[in-house]
Amino acid sequence: MTVRTGPGAIYLDGRCLADDADHLLVALRQSASQVVNIERLERMHMAVAQVLLALRPTIIGLSDKTPASARIVIAAANAEYA
Amino acid sequence: MDDLIEQFLLESRELIHQASADFARLAERPTDSGSVESAFRAIHTLKGSVAVFSFDPAERVLHRAEDLLELGRKGTVLLGRAELDGLVGCLDQVDRWIEEVERGGTLGDNADVLAAVAIARLDAPGGGASVPVIAPPGPGAPDRDSAKWAELLVQRQAASLETAGSLLTAFRYVPAADCFFLGDDPLAIAAAVPDLVTLEILPVAGEWPSADEIEPFTCISALEGLSGAPVEDVRAAFRLVADQVSVTVVDPLAGETADADSGKRRIADSVRVNVEHLDALADRLGELLVGLNGLGPIAAAIGAVDAGVAARMRAADGELQRIGNSLRGAVEAVRSVSLEPTLRRLPRIAREVAASMGKDIAFSISGQKVVADRQIAEGLYEPLLHLLRNALDHGIESSDRRVEAGKPPQGRISLRLKRDGETIEALLEDDGGGIDTAAVRRIAVERGLLDEVSAAQLSEKGAAGLIFAPGFSTAETITSLSGRGVGMNAVKVAIEAMRGTIEVDSRLGQGTVFRMRLPANALTTRLLIIEAGGDRYAVALDQVVETVRMSNAELLPVGNGTACVLRGRTVPVLGLGALLGCADASMPHAKLLVARSRGETVAFRVEAFGERINTMVRPPRGLLKATPGIMGSALLGDGGVVLVLDLEELAA
Numbered sequence: 102m103t104v105r106t107g108p109g110a111i112y113l114d115g116r117c118l119a120d121d122a123d124h125l126l127v128a129l130r131q132s133a134s135q136v137v138n139i140e141r142l143e144r145m146h147m148a149v150a151q152v153l154l155a156l157r158p159t160i161i162g163l164s165d166k167t168p169a170s171a172r173i174v175i176a177a178a179n180a181e182y183a
Numbered sequence: 184m185d186d187l188i189e190q191f192l193l194e195s196r197e198l199i200h201q202a203s204a205d206f207a208r209l210a211e212r213p214t215d216s217g218s219v220e221s222a223f224r225a226i227h228t229l230k231g232s233v234a235v236f237s238f239d240p241a242e243r244v245l246h247r248a249e250d251l252l253e254l255g256r257k258g259t260v261l262l263g264r265a266e267l268d269g270l271v272g273c274l275d276q277v278d279r280w281i282e283e284v285e286r287g288g289t290l291g292d293n294a295d296v297l298a299a300v301a302i303a304r305l306d307a308p309g310g311g312a313s314v315p316v317i318a319p320p321g322p323g324a325p326d327r328d329s330a331k332w333a334e335l336l337v338q339r340q341a342a343s344l345e346t347a348g349s350l351l352t353a354f355r356y357v358p359a360a361d362c363f364f365l366g367d368d369p370l371a372i373a374a375a376v377p378d379l380v381t382l383e384i385l386p387v388a389g390e391w392p393s394a395d396e397i398e399p400f401t402c403i404s405a406l407e408g409l410s411g412a413p414v415e416d417v418r419a420a421f422r423l424v425a426d427q428v429s430v431t432v433v434d435p436l437a438g439e440t441a442d443a444d445s446g447k448r449r450i451a452d453s454v455r456v457n458v459e460h461l462d463a464l465a466d467r468l469g470e471l472l473v474g475l476n477g478l479g480p481i482a483a484a485i486g487a488v489d490a491g492v493a494a495r496m497r498a499a500d501g502e503l504q505r506i507g508n509s510l511r512g513a514v515e516a517v518r519s520v521s522l523e524p525t526l527r528r529l530p531r532i533a534r535e536v537a538a539s540m541g542k543d544i545a546f547s548i549s550g551q552k553v554v555a556d557r558q559i560a561e562g563l564y565e566p567l568l569h570l571l572r573n574a575l576d577h578g579i580e581s582s583d584r585r586v587e588a589g590k591p592p593q594g595r596i597s598l599r600l601k602r603d604g605e606t607i608e609a610l611l612e613d614d615g616g617g618i619d620t621a622a623v624r625r626i627a628v629e630r631g632l633l634d635e636v637s638a639a640q641l642s643e644k645g646a647a648g649l650i651f652a653p654g655f656s657t658a659e660t661i662t663s664l665s666g667r668g669v670g671m672n673a674v675k676v677a678i679e680a681m682r683g684t685i686e687v688d689s690r691l692g693q694g695t696v697f698r699m700r701l702p703a704n705a706l707t708t709r710l711l712i713i714e715a716g717g718d719r720y721a722v723a724l725d726q727v728v729e730t731v732r733m734s735n736a737e738l739l740p741v742g743n744g745t746a747c748v749l750r751g752r753t754v755p756v757l758g759l760g761a762l763l764g765c766a767d768a769s770m771p772h773a774k775l776l777v778a779r780s781r782g783e784t785v786a787f788r789v790e791a792f793g794e795r796i797n798t799m800v801r802p803p804r805g806l807l808k809a810t811p812g813i814m815g816s817a818l819l820g821d822g823g824v825v826l827v828l829d830l831e832e833l834a835a
Contacts, residue, residue, distance in 0.1 A: 119363045122399035130394055147370040148363050151404055154384060155391040170370050177384040 104128060110136040110161065115143050122148035129156050138162040139171055150174040188284070191232055195281050198232075199274055200527045201225040201350075201434070206271050208414070209262055217352075217414045219262065221432040222270075223252040229277065238290055240298035241280050247302045248273045269305035275531050276301040333431050336407050340381045351380060352417045355429045356406040357387060363400050367424065370406070376420045378411035409433070458557070461518055465706050468514050469799035472707065475500075475507045476796055476820030508797075515556065515704045522600060522607075523551040525564045529571060533596065536575045543582050543593045544575065550600035555607050556705040562681045563609070563701070566674040570611050570697050571596065573670060578615030578695055588692065590614065606725070607703050612696040618689035620646040623655075630655065645783055647687045647695075651675040679829070682708060682723060682800075682814070684779075700725075708800045710817060710827060712793030713776065715758075716765025719793065721817055721825045722776065723800075728784070730792055731775040738773055747786060749777065759787040762812070762833050780834035787830060796820070800827050 103117045104124040111128045113121075129135065129152070137153065139145075140162030153160065153174055160175055205222035208215055230245035248270055254260040262270070276297055283291035333353040354376065358369040373382055385405045386392075392403065410417050414430055421428040478500040486493035526548055533546040555563075579585075579594035586592050596613045624638040627649045638646070649655060653672045678685045683701035702708070702725065710721040711730075731749065738745050738756055745756040756775065758767035768790050775786040800815040807813050807826075812833040817825055 119368070119400065126394075126397065126399050145370065146363075146368050147358070147402065147404065148399055150370055150384060151391075151402070152397065152399055154386075154404075155397045156394050170374050173370070173374065173382050174384065 106132070107138070109134055110138040111158070112138045112141070113145070113149070114141040117142065117144060117149045118146045119148040122146070122152050125149055125152050126156075129158055132158075135159060136161060139167060140164060142168065142171055144168055145170045145174060150177075154178055188236075188288070191236065192281060192285055195229060195232055195277075196524070196527065198225045198229045199278050199281070200523070202229070202274055203271070203527075203530065205432075206267055206274070210264070210267055212415070213261055213263055215414065216256070217431045219252060219255045223249065223256055226252060233277075236284075238280065238284070238294075240290055240294040241277055244273050244276060244298050244301045247305050251305055266305075271534070272304045273301045275534065278528075278531055332407065332429070333433050336381075336383070336409065337433050339383070340409060351409045351411060351433050352414050353409050353431050353433045354407065354417055354421070356421060356424070357427055358402045358404070358406075358424065359427060360401050360403070362402050362424075362427075369402065369404065369424075372421065372424065373406040373408060376408060376410050376412070377416050380409040380411055382406060382408035456517075461557070464514055465518065465799075468511060468706065472507055472511065472798055473818045473820060475503050476798060477822070478503065478820070480821045511707060511797075515706055518556050518558075518706070519554040519703075520557045520560050521551070522553050522555060522560050522563065525560045526551050526567070526598070526600075529567065529598070532568065533571060533575065536572060537579075540575065541581065542575065542579055544579055544596055545593055546571075546596045546598075548598045548600075553600045553602045553607060555602075555701070555703045558705040559607065559681055559701055559703065562677065566677045566685075566699070567598065567609070567611065569670050569674050571598075574611065574613040574615065574695070578613040578617075580616050584616075602703060605703050607699075607701045609699040609701070610696055611699075612694065614694040617691040617693050617695055618647045618650065618687070619691055620689070623647065623649050627652065627655065642783070644686070644688060647689045650687065651685070679831075680802075681705065682725070684726075684831075706799065707797050708817075708827075709795060709797050710800070711776075711795050712819075712825065713759070713789045714791040714793065715767070715787075715789045716760030716763050717768065717790075718765070719823070719825050720759075720763075721796075721827045722778075722830055723814065723827065724795065726778050726830045728777045728779060731777060731786070733773050733775065735771075735773055747773075747775070749784070749786070752784065754784050754786050756786045756788055757834060759789050759828075759833070762787075763828075776830070778830040778834070780831045785830075785834045787833075 103113065103115050104121050105112050105114065106128050111125065111132055113125070117125075125137075129137075135156075135158040137158045137160050139160060142162075145168065150170070150173075154177060157178060160178070163172075163175065202222045202225040205218040205225065208218040209222070212218070226245055226249050230242055230249055233241040233245060251260065251262075251266060251270065255262045255266075260266065280290045280294070280297075283289065332355050336353055336355075337351075354373075356369060356373055358367060359365075362369060370384070376382075383406065385407060387403055387405045391397075397403075414432060417430055418425065418428070421430075478496065482493050482496040482500055485496055529548065530546055533544065537544040537546075574596050579596065580588070580590075582592035585594065594613065594615060596611070599610045599612075601608050620643055624641065624646050627633055628635050628638050632649065632652050632655065641649075650671045651674070655671065675685055678699055678701065681701050682705075683699055685697060685699045687695060687697050689695040709724040711724050711727060712719055712721050714720075733747065738747050741753075741755070746753050747756055748754070754777070756773075759776070760767035767788065770790055774789050774792060776789055776792075777784060777786050779785070796817075796819070798817050798819075800817050802808075802815050803810070803813050807816070812829050814827045814829040817827055819825060
C-alpha cells in the first residue's frame with residue numbers, strides 16, 4: 102500500500118503515482134493529526150505533490166534517502182512567495 | 184576617469200557581449216525566441232545607457248536595432264542571416280564607439296556618418312523587411328508582460344544564486360490541466376532539467392485550493408526554475424511538452440540594487456579592488472612562503488641535537504605548510520578572473536579583418552569561462568590576437584582558392600580553451616592552407632638559422648616550429664598585420680614570459696593548430712632543485728617531462744654528442760653543467776632530466792636531483808635578463824638564491 106494510515110500519521114511508502122493523490126486526499130480529509138510520514142517514499146507524482154501543497158500537512162521522515170522531487174515539494178511548501 | 188563613465192564602459196561591454204552571444208545563437212536557430220528576448224533586453228538597456236551620456240549617434244543605431252528586434256519578438260520578422268548581419272554590424276559599431284569613449288571620452292570623428300552606415304545596413308533589402316514567418320512563435324515567445332515571471336523568479340531565488348556568476352536559463356512550465364490523464368508527471372519532467380539550480384511549484388490560479396475544493400487529477404500547478412545549462416539543453420528536457428513551456432536567459436547579477444524596503448533582491452556579492460593591492464598581497468605571500476620553506480632545514484638541523492624538539496618542529500612546519508598552501512589558494516582565487524573579458528573583442532576583430540581582406544570566415548570560441556590569474560588572462564590577449572591575425576592573413580585562403588581546393592568557401596577558425604588542473608590549454612585552429620615545411624626549412628637555411636643537414640633531419644613538427652625563431656618570416660609581402668618576422672617569435676616570447684609553452688602542428692593544404700599551455704596561477708611555480716657543474720639550480724616542473732636514472736653504459740656516442748634510448752626512441756643527451764659553462768662531474772650513474780625543446784625530446788645530464796618546492800620566481804633583471812637560458816631566480820628557505828633555468832632555451 103503506497104498510502105496508508107498508521108498511528109499518528111499518514112504514510113507515503115514506495116512509488117506514489119497519480120492514482121495515490123485521491124487516496125492521500127481522502128486520508129488527509131479524515132485525519133485529525135495532519136501528519137504525513139515520507140520516510141519510505143521513493144517517488145512522488147505531481148498529483149500527490151499538489152495535494153500536499155494545497156493541504157499543507159506536517160511532513161516528517163526527511164532523510165538522506167528522500168527523493169529530490171519530495172524535497173522540492175517540501176521547499177515549496179515552506180516558501181513564502183511574493 | 185570619471186566613475187560614472189567607468190561603470191558605463193564596464194556595463195556596456197557586458198551588454199554587448201550578451202547581445203553578441205544571443206546573435207550567435209540566433210544564427211544557428213533563428214526561431215530561438217529566448218535569444219531574441221535576451222538580445223532585445225540587452226540592446227534596450229544599452230540604448231538607455233548611451234542616452235544618459237547623450238551619445239546620440241549610438242542611441243539612433245541602437246534604437247533602430249531595437250525596432251528590428253521588436254519585430255522579431257512579435258514574430259513579424261524572422262531574424263535570418265541578412266537581419267543578423269545588420270544587427271551584428273550595429274553592435275560592432277557600438278563596440279568601436281565604446282573603445283573611442285574609453286580613449287577620448289567621445290564617440291570620435293564622423294559618428295553621424297558611421298551611424299547612418301550602420302542603420303543603412305539594417306534597412307538594406309532583406310534586412311528588416313517583413314518576410315513570411317516560417318515558424319510560429321509558440322509559447323516560448325513570451326510577450327513583454329509575461330516576461331516579468333523570469334524577473335520575479337530571480338528575485339525570489341536571490342539567496343540561492345549568490346554563487347551563480349554567469350547567465351542562467353529560466354523556465355516556466357504550465358502543464359495542461361488534463362496532463363495526468365496523458366501520463367505526464369510534470370514534477371519528474373522538471374526535476375530532470377540538466378544542471379538545475381532551483382525549482383519552484385506555484386499555484387497557477389495564484390493560491391492553492393482548499394481541501395474541499397481541490398480536484399486531485401487536475402493539474403493546477405506551474406513549475407518555475409533556473410538552470411545552469413544552455414537554453415537548448417533546457418528546451419530539450421521539455422521537448423515532449425514544448426508548447427507548455429517558456430524559456431529565457433537571465434543574468435542573476437544584472438539589474439538594480441536591492442529594494443531597501445522589500446530586501447528581496449541582493450546587491451552583487453563582489454568588491455572592486457585596486458590591482459596594486461592584489462600585487463602587494465601576492466608579494467607578501469611570496470615572502471611568507473619563502474620563510475616557511477626555511478623551517479624544514481632548521482628542523483633537520485635540530486634533529487641532531489634534540490630529537491623531541493625536532494619532531495615538534497616538524498609537526499609545526501607541516502601545519503604551517505598546510506596553512507601556507509591554503510592561503511596561497513585563497514590569494515590565487517582572489518586574483519583569478521574569467522578569460523571572457525580578455526577574449527570578447529576577438530570575434531569582432533576577426534570579422535573586421537576578414538572583411539578587410541575580402542575573406543569569408545566563421546570564428547568560434549569555446550571555454551571562455553575558464554578562470555586564470557589576472558596576469559595570465561591579461562597577458563594572453565596580445566599573443567592570441569596575433570595568432571588570429573596570422574591565421575586570417577596567412578592561413579585562410581580566399582574563397583575562390585578554397586573552392587578550387589575542394590574546401591567550403593567559408594574558412595573556419597576556432598579558439599578552444601580548457602583548464603586541465605593547474606594548466607590552461609588554448610588551441611587556435613584553422614582549416615586554411617597549412618604551413619609549407621619545405622619552404623620553412625629552405626628559408627631557415629638561407630637565414631643561417633641551421634645548416635642543410637640539420638634542417639633535413641627535423642621532424643615535420645620540428646620544421647613547423649622554426650616559425651617561432653627570431654627573424655623568421657616566410658611572407659612574400661609584409662602586410663600591415665603580420666609577416667614582419669617578429670610576430671611569431673614575439674608570440675613565443677610572450678607565452679614563455681608567462682611560463683607557458685607554444686607548439687604548432689600543421690598539414691599542408693589542410694590547416695594549422697597552435698597549442699598553448701600556460702599555468703593557471705602566476706603566483707608560485709613548482710620547482711625541482713638540481714645540481715649541475717658543482718652548483719645548485721632550479722627548473723620549473725612543468726618543463727620536466729620525467730627524470731630518469733640509468734647506467735653510464737646506456738649512454739651511446741652519436742657523432743660528436745651522446746644519446747640514449749628512451750621508450751624506444753633515440754634522445755640526445757646534453758650535459759647541463761657544460762651548457763652552463765662549467766665542467767660536468769663524472770658520476771657513477773647517469774641522472775637525466777627529460778624535457779621538450781621545439782617539439783623534440785632532449786635529456787639533460789645532471790649530478791643530483793634535490794627537493795621540490797613551490798615558491799615565487801622573480802623575473803631576471805639586469806645582467807641576468809640578457810643571459811640566455813635563465814628564466815629567473817628563486818629564494819630558498821635556507822636563504823640561498825638559485826637561478827631558475829629555461830631548459831628549452833638551453834637546448835636550442
